[in-house]
Amino acid sequence: MAANGKYELKLGAATREAFGKALVELGKENPNVVVCDADxxxxxxxxxxGQEFPDRxxxxxxxxxNMVSIGAGMSASGKIAFVASFAAFVMNKGFEQLRVTVAYPRVNLKVVGTHSGISIGxxxxxxxxxEDIGLACSLAGFTVICPSDEVSTFALVKAAAYFDGPVFIxxxxxxxxxxxxxxxTFEIGKSIQLTDGNDVTIISHGLMVAEALKAVDVLAAEGIAARVIDMHTVKPIDRDAITKAAKDTGAIAVVEEHFVETGLGVRVAQVVAETHPCIMEFHGVGDCYAESGTPEQVLEKYHMNAAAVVETARRAVRRKSK
Amino acid sequence: MKKTSNVPELQEICRTVRRHIVTMITEAKSGHPGGSLSAVEILTTLFFDVLRHDPANPTWPERDRFILSKGHAAPVLYSVMAECGYTPIETLNTLRTIGSIYQGHPDRRYIPALEASTGSLGVGLSLGLGMAEAARLDKSPTRVFVVLGDGEIQEGQIWESAMYGAFHKLDNIVAILDYNRIQLDGWVKDIMELEPLADKWRAFGWHVIEVDGHDVAKLQGAFADAASTKGKPTILMAHTIKGKGVSFMENNPKFHGMAPTKEELAMALKEIG
Structure with a gap:
């Protein structure tokens, strides 16, 4: 249980599995959906x-x-094409192709990067x-999504399929x-406020949203009421929710399983700076590369957990009260 | 537009296209004349004879697709498409100027009838494969034609796509290599030799046709050969001359990416006739 008993946070499927299930359902309901993969x-x-629809x-x-540009060619011929690989490979090895054959001509391709972050272990x-969120956000016209759990992944993959324009998930x-x-229900570009609170706002996406919810209970015990926002769409970002959080709580902590200098935090900060400047604290993967270990060990060692969220939120609250 | 298989008529169109190319690049004061002139017969034969397309209906789903993967040869594509009626002939000389539909490299945002925006080398064959896969899935008669530069195929992605096309037995795609043997820094053999090139493509599983890329009749024959080849993709290795049709540009690496002067333009137009 976390966040005052409101969220059970039982272990569910990996978001990559939810993606796979969504693809099968999409394949059943729309013969125009095709999928490319790179081994x-x-x-x-x-x-x-692939098992259900081998011809597609x-x-x-x-x-x-090659896969990214083949997908782009299929999309240019009217298909709803998905290309998928590990995020590290499709974004880094495919970046030039994403830029010149997808973003620049604004081709309707869906790009899915799995095994993201350091939790691959x-x-x-x-x-x-x-680096994938930063790279994807630097492609003009791309929509960039990072869902937090099974249910939201399934829904947002389906929404992306019927969205007109290039998407990275x-x-x-x-x-x-x-x-x-x-x-x-989930809407691309519309964040979800998971808890109420006016002392600090914790904005996150991906697996750190659950850690933020766990942190809410620890903070509550200290008398800090934290608002948690699931910012599942990084681009276009939900400016209204960020501005409201800045006005209501005066302090924002952003936590993410991504390189802290190019991820969600800097994008939230831009909106805050432009609309309602307030105290901000950031937590993510520092200026380093992680290492092997079980996912739990790696997440612990590199501080991707509720304890780190608590500490980040505390820093923000302390600065606010000074 | 009026399509034709008549060789003298196609050769006359080639002369017109060459005049457009040298004139528009001179006006722009920049651009790539050498690799545009080497591909004139290839593009003219395709657009006026081989391709199933309709400038009055550019979104016809079953049209053939054409991709100029060597996007820097945009002037030859613009000239041929304008002669077909896709875009205005009278504004060809706005090439490379602000707001012109004739951008430095082909840009779908300005000319929606283009199948791809190109300019970064190595990506066009992959795009074509995606279009060929989509056509096969839809049981469409669409065929896909991709023009590659010789320097361009030094890019690794080309060989990824070469593997894909043969493995997936895509016989509705034809690559045409504009083998003019010169790239920006000099002769291909001195920068990064490609030979034995026909052997490489055969080893990758492609049907290879070697052809004189300036002989319209032979190009027609090669495209017919490609159309009747089943179970594998075809590449036309079109042996060409960089700067073809203008003596002082022919086989001259300087004119890969340099515009002629007004005086050179006058000489060029006189030679083209």
Whole structure:
């Protein structure tokens, strides 16, 4: 239980699994949906789509650049095309192709990066994507989404499929806590306020949203009422919710499983600076590369947990009261 | 537009296209004449004879697709598309100026009839493969034609796409290599040699046709050969001359990316006739 008993936070499926399930449902309801993968289909869960719809599943081999542009060509011919790989590979090896064959001509391609952040664990830094949100946000016209749990991932993948324009969706390897009940509605670009509170706002996405909810209870025991916002869409960002949080709480802590200098935090800060300057604190992956270990060990060692969220929020509150 | 298979008529269109190319690049004071002139017969034969397309209906779903992967040769594409009626001939000389639809490299935002925005080398064949896959899935008669530069195929992505096309048995795509043997810094053989090139494409599983890229009749034959080749993709290795049609530009690396002067333009137009 967390956040005053409101959220059970039981362990649910990994967001990559929810992505795989959403693809299958999309395949059933729309014959125009096609999927490309680069020899990681059993890890990205696109193989479920491949088993159901072999004629609409395209194995590109270990060649992410080619895969991105093939997907772009399919999209340009009217398909709803998804390309998927580990976030580290599709974004870094495919970035030039995302820029010139997807973003610049504004092709309707859906790009999904799995195994994002440091929570991939044992595989280590070569596979850990801590730059993907920053890279995706630097592609003009892209919509960038990082869902926090199974239910929101399923819904947002489906929403992305029917959204007109290029989209990047970031999902993770490990099982994550369930936050939303089935049937909850999600809108691209519209954040979700999960708890009420006027002392500080914690803004997050991905697996850190559950950690923020756990942190709320610790902070409450100290007399700090924290508002938690799930900013599942990083671009275009929900300016209204950020401005309201700045006005209502006067202090914002942003926590993310991403390189802190190019992720969600800097984007929230831009909105705050432009609309209602207030105290801000940031927490993410520092200016370093992590290391191998179990996901739990790596998350603990690199401070991607509720304790770090609590500390970040406390810093913000302390500065506000000075 | 009036399509034709008549060789002298196609050759006459080639002369017109060459005049447009040298004139518009001179007016722009920048651009790439050499690799535009080397591809004139290839693009003219495609657009006026081979391609199934309709300038009056550019979004026709079953049209053939054309991608100029070597996007710096934009002047030849603009000239041919204007002659087909897609875009105005009278504004070709606005090439590379602010607000012009004739951007420095082909840009779909300005000319929606373009199938791709190109300019960064190496991506066009992959895009074409995606279009070819979509056509096969839709059981469409669409065929896809992608013009590559020789320097361009030094890019690794080209060989990723070469593997893909053969492995997936896409016989509705044709790559055309404008093999003029010169790239920006000099001769291809001195920068990063490609030979034995036909062997490489054959080893990658492609049907290779070597053809004189300035002989319209032979190009027509090669495209017919490609159309009848089943179960594998085809590449036309079109042997061409960089700067073809203007003696002082021919085989001259200087004119890869340099505009002619007004005096050179006058000489060029006289030679083209």
């Amino acid at each position: 990681l289909s059993k890890s990205t869960y696109t193989h479920w789509f 599943f395209f194995s590109c081999g270990i060649a992410e650049s 044992e595989d280590g830094p070569s596979q850990m994507s801590v 970031r999902v993770g390897r490990v099982k994550v806590a369930s936050i939303y009940q089935p049937g909850h």
